[in-house]
Amino acid sequence: MNLLRAPRYDLTGLDIVLAEDRPLRLTRAQGVRLRCTSGRAWITAPGLFEDIVLLAGDAWEVGSDGLVLVEAIGRATVSVDS
Numbered sequence: 001m002n003l004l005r006a007p008r009y010d011l012t013g014l015d016i017v018l019a020e021d022r023p024l025r026l027t028r029a030q031g032v033r034l035r036c037t038s039g040r041a042w043i044t045a046p047g048l049f050e051d052i053v054l055l056a057g058d059a060w061e062v063g064s065d066g067l068v069l070v071e072a073i074g075r076a077t078v079s080v081d082s
Contacts, residue, residue: 018072039076
């Protein structure tokens with residue numbers, strides 16, 4: 001499946017449970033705010049010199065529309081805000 005041509009899903013307001021080795025793939029997500037509500041989440045995105053690690057309570061805003069990968073370190077829950 002071509003991620004760039006995939007339909008756009010509205011994940012706003014959802015709590016997403018992440019498992020290690022099962023990344024959430026986001027495209028066209030510029031401006032979306034990801035908040036870690038439990039555990040630790042690892043994020044990699046275009047243009048970042050280093051990856052981001054969110055702990056419970058931390059948030060990060062997506063700065064580009066490129067492919068963003070969000071994965072748990074162990075197990076984590078993230079919420080998506082626009």
